[in-house]
Amino acid sequence: MKLTTVRYRPGEGWSPEAPPAWDSNQTVVIVFGGSSVLDSPDTIRELGALYPRSHLIGCSSSGEIFGTDIADDTLAVAVMRFDHGSVATASVPVSSAEESRAAGESLAKQLAGPSLRGVLVLSDGLNVNGSELVRGLSAILPKSVVVTGGLAGDGDRFERTWVIADGMPRSGFVSAVGLYGESIKIAHGSKGGWDIFGPERMVTRSRGNVLYELDGKPALELYKEYLGERASGLPATGLLFPLALRSDPSDNEQLVRTILAVDEGHHSMIFAGDIPKGHRAQLMKANFDRLIEGASSAGLMARSPDEGSGPTLAIAISYVGRRLVLGERTEEEVEATLEALPAGTQQIGFYSYGEISPLANGRCDLHNQTMTLTVISED
Amino acid sequence: MLHPLLERQLKRLGVADASAAPSYDSWHALLERVSRTYREADQDRYTIERSLSISSREMQELYEALAAEKAALERATDLAIRDPLTGLANHRGAHLRLDELMQGEPGRRRSLSLVLADLDGLKLFNDTYGHASGDDILRLVGQILQQHCPPPAVACRYGGDEFLLILPGRGRKSALALARRLSSALGHTKFRSPAGENIPLSLAMGVASMPVDAVTIEKLIAAADSAMYAAKRREARPRPNSSAVSEAGTANNVFGVLDSLVEAIDAKDHYTRRHSDVVAEYAMKLAARLSLSDESQRALRIAGLLHDVGKLVIPDEVLKKPGPLTAEEFNQVKQHVVIGEVLIRELPQLKDIIQAVSCHHERYDGTGYPRGLRGRRIPLLGRIIAIADAYSAMVLDRPYRKALPLGQAIAELEAGAGSQFDPEMVAVFVDLVAEDAKLIRIAA
Numbered sequence: 001m002k003l004t005t006v007r008y009r010p011g012e013g014w015s016p017e018a019p020p021a022w023d024s025n026q027t028v029v030i031v032f033g034g035s036s037v038l039d040s041p042d043t044i045r046e047l048g049a050l051y052p053r054s055h056l057i058g059c060s061s062s063g064e065i066f067g068t069d070i071a072d073d074t075l076a077v078a079v080m081r082f083d084h085g086s087v088a089t090a091s092v093p094v095s096s097a098e099e100s101r102a103a104g105e106s107l108a109k110q111l112a113g114p115s116l117r118g119v120l121v122l123s124d125g126l127n128v129n130g131s132e133l134v135r136g137l138s139a140i141l142p143k144s145v146v147v148t149g150g151l152a153g154d155g156d157r158f159e160r161t162w163v164i165a166d167g168m169p170r171s172g173f174v175s176a177v178g179l180y181g182e183s184i185k186i187a188h189g190s191k192g193g194w195d196i197f198g199p200e201r202m203v204t205r206s207r208g209n210v211l212y213e214l215d216g217k218p219a220l221e222l223y224k225e226y227l228g229e230r231a232s233g234l235p236a237t238g239l240l241f242p243l244a245l246r247s248d249p250s251d252n253e254q255l256v257r258t259i260l261a262v263d264e265g266h267h268s269m270i271f272a273g274d275i276p277k278g279h280r281a282q283l284m285k286a287n288f289d290r291l292i293e294g295a296s297s298a299g300l301m302a303r304s305p306d307e308g309s310g311p312t313l314a315i316a317i318s319y320v321g322r323r324l325v326l327g328e329r330t331e332e333e334v335e336a337t338l339e340a341l342p343a344g345t346q347q348i349g350f351y352s353y354g355e356i357s358p359l360a361n362g363r364c365d366l367h368n369q370t371m372t373l374t375v376i377s378e379d
Numbered sequence: 380m381l382h383p384l385l386e387r388q389l390k391r392l393g394v395a396d397a398s399a400a401p402s403y404d405s406w407h408a409l410l411e412r413v414s415r416t417y418r419e420a421d422q423d424r425y426t427i428e429r430s431l432s433i434s435s436r437e438m439q440e441l442y443e444a445l446a447a448e449k450a451a452l453e454r455a456t457d458l459a460i461r462d463p464l465t466g467l468a469n470h471r472g473a474h475l476r477l478d479e480l481m482q483g484e485p486g487r488r489r490s491l492s493l494v495l496a497d498l499d500g501l502k503l504f505n506d507t508y509g510h511a512s513g514d515d516i517l518r519l520v521g522q523i524l525q526q527h528c529p530p531p532a533v534a535c536r537y538g539g540d541e542f543l544l545i546l547p548g549r550g551r552k553s554a555l556a557l558a559r560r561l562s563s564a565l566g567h568t569k570f571r572s573p574a575g576e577n578i579p580l581s582l583a584m585g586v587a588s589m590p591v592d593a594v595t596i597e598k599l600i601a602a603a604d605s606a607m608y609a610a611k612r613r614e615a616r617p618r619p620n621s622s623a624v625s626e627a628g629t630a631n632n633v634f635g636v637l638d639s640l641v642e643a644i645d646a647k648d649h650y651t652r653r654h655s656d657v658v659a660e661y662a663m664k665l666a667a668r669l670s671l672s673d674e675s676q677r678a679l680r681i682a683g684l685l686h687d688v689g690k691l692v693i694p695d696e697v698l699k700k701p702g703p704l705t706a707e708e709f710n711q712v713k714q715h716v717v718i719g720e721v722l723i724r725e726l727p728q729l730k731d732i733i734q735a736v737s738c739h740h741e742r743y744d745g746t747g748y749p750r751g752l753r754g755r756r757i758p759l760l761g762r763i764i765a766i767a768d769a770y771s772a773m774v775l776d777r778p779y780r781k782a783l784p785l786g787q788a789i790a791e792l793e794a795g796a797g798s799q800f801d802p803e804m805v806a807v808f809v810d811l812v813a814e815d816a817k818l819i820r821i822a823a
Contacts (some may be wrong), residue, residue, distance in 0.1 A: 069391075198434030199441050228429050230422065285430060288423075323686060327419035328412065329384055 031058030061154030061350030101329020189301025193294025239321035299340025316349030409470035465521030658681025689719030
């Protein structure tokens with residue numbers, strides 16, 4: 001396998017070098033960039049022209065990861081040409097969250113094949129129910145296929161996201177790349193680092209993913225009280241306090257829900273997944289050390305016993321709320337992942353509105369608040 | 380050594396050597412980044428402190444709400460077990476307390492006496508002066524009973540005009556003494572009717588004690604109830620309108636004597652008392668399994684409690700010796716059987732009990748003492764007490780020896796079947812003990 005990672009900065013061009021001329025139908029080009037790419041898609045178009053036979057996939061971000069650097073409104077690109085493995089891509093339009101499961105099933109059907117090893121899925125970040133998308137994929141694909149990926153980001157704005165479909169950045173699409181062949185190795189790791197705190201409250205009024213009341217009081221008011229003067233930064237500052245949900249006190253598995261938007265008119269909050277009435281909800285918080293430790297653990301989880309010495313690509317997909325908490329120190333988490341991975345690993349990635357990867361039990365699911373790593377190499 | 384964050388910020392600005400002065404632009408960019416870091420740190424601190432303070436307050440409110448809920452629940456529970464008129468425990472409260480007292484192994488339970496008391500003439504008083512005045516009398520009597528029942532004793536309003544005194548740790552003698560003090564206190568209490576008359580207060584009281592009168596709460600209450608009705612029926616009271624006290628089983632005075640003997644055993648040696656309780660319990664179980672008459676079962680209960688009564692005269696240094704006895708000491712101990720028989724033989728109507736006490740060290744093969752009786756010549760109740768006695772001695776801890784495991788105790792009994800014990804009885808007893816052990820395991 002040949003691998004290189006390059007970065008494009010508007011006004012500066014490519015560094016450390018221009019993308020190599022490795023076009024082939026065994027080549028994957030992965031691109032992460034700012035949402036402003038939608039306004040000027042020329043660079044993506046040029047990449048498509050440079051790699052006409054290759055498989056181009058990518059999405060918008062809330063911060064591009066390149067090595068141990070994090071930047072906004074750049075393009076972080078990985079070009080990977082397999083020696084033996086083969087590649088296929090698929091895209092599906094999604095106009096509303098209700099279509100998410102069908103979109104997952106459609107992608108899986110297009111990519112399914114006897115030697116399929118893994119699928120990297122990149123989804124629109126605003127109009128897709130990530131949990132349903134994953135359910136659709138898992139319903140079709142065998143458990144042996146590793147499904148990872150994430151939901152596209154838009155800084156801390158939650159206004160518009162894009163995914164590359166048919167060579168161009170588009171809103172309202174889900175795309176995926178399938179990697180085939182025994183020679184391809186895919187490892188993954190995912191870890192959070194957030195803790196629940198304060199009292200557990202009952203969801204007393206909600207509809208779908210819209211939350212109105214906790215313990216009979218407006219949930220939006222509760223968030224504003226906790227945020228104080230930072231409430232003016234909603235919905236972004238709402239990311240500081242995700243919600244942990246469980247169906248009843250005897251349920252040990254907690255789901256994590258993250259805020260996407262607020263509706264001041266209806267005094268409601270919109271979350272990235274359902275908030276069922278009658279469930280119990282508890283606020284979560286993060287601290288710097290626990291997040292860095294989580295990133296490092298994700299790196300260690302993504303190590304595999306039979307890793308070779310050849311080129312290795314790590315795709316880091318981290319939750320946007322982590323960047324909000326870590327601020328100027330965000331690079332420390334991408335340093336932590338690289339430190340935990342084999343020497344020489346090249347890393348690109350993005351800050352997302354949701355991460356997709358298998359749980360410890362092997363079942364794939366949508367996560368929030370995690371650092372999720374997909375590590376690809378070839379024998 | 381610079382902070383890793385500052386080092387990274389310098390590196391990102393291309394300032395590789397922190398000791399060299401950065402360019403003007405880099406310097407400004409650095410200041411901006413450092414300033415941003417400070418701002419983030421301020422925001423972090425603000426968020427953490429604010430969320431901690433709010434969640435602490437919320438947890439405190441939750442704690443207070445829970446405490447208030449718990450207090451309300453306790454109040455509701457208290458109302459459910461308390462008589463609102465007198466403030467005493469009600470019928471339900473009385474039975475909760477009795478159930479608590481019956482927890483634990485029978486052999487470790489303390490003695491327990493009940494006084495069931497009926498207020499004389501309440502109905503007449505109510506009919507004459509109205510219920511409000513009747514309530515005043517009930518309140519007053521309730522106060523007097525309460526004053527005479529310091530913890531752990533409990534005074535309860537058991538029914539309309541019935542009171543129950545629960546007296547843990549007290550034998551019959553002590554319970555009778557309390558009843559008499561109450562009788563005297565009521566005799567000295569004046570209650571003035573709305574018409575200005577002095578109304579004399581009196582109770583008909585029945586006393587019953589465990590284990591002499593019964594070994595279950597139901598039977599103990601029934602015994603106290605019978606005694607109370609006996610007191611009520613008694614026409615000749617010491618003086619008109621005075622309280623009357625009657626004891627369970629007062630058809631003769633034998634039981635008062637037996638009760639004193641049981642208390643004397645307890646005072647002499649707690650182990651012997653516990654051992655006697657266990658012997659009584661298992662002897663009765665075996666008797667029930669053999670479908671013996673109620674009379675025989677009652678005799679076995681008393682025989683179990685009294686079978687070692689002769690040990691009252693064995694010196695402490697021999698009785699409690701923590702090690703093997705000399706031959707002379709052993710002969711002394713053996714005397715307890717004969718002494719026991721002597722102590723109780725003058726009591727009337729105790730033939731079966733005397734036989735059981737005097738034969739509990741006879742052996743089935745005829746090598747026992749004191750008479751060397753053999754096989755079925757040993758009275759039935761004696762053969763039963765012998766098995767229960769040996770079993771109890773094996774399964775209770777002694778200061779110098781741990782209790783044997785259940786399996787080993789059963790093996791010892793089976794080994795003695797036909798030589799020491801009646802083999803048919805051993806088979807039935809082993810079944811009974813095995814079933815009990817199974818029940819204990821299931822409960823555990």
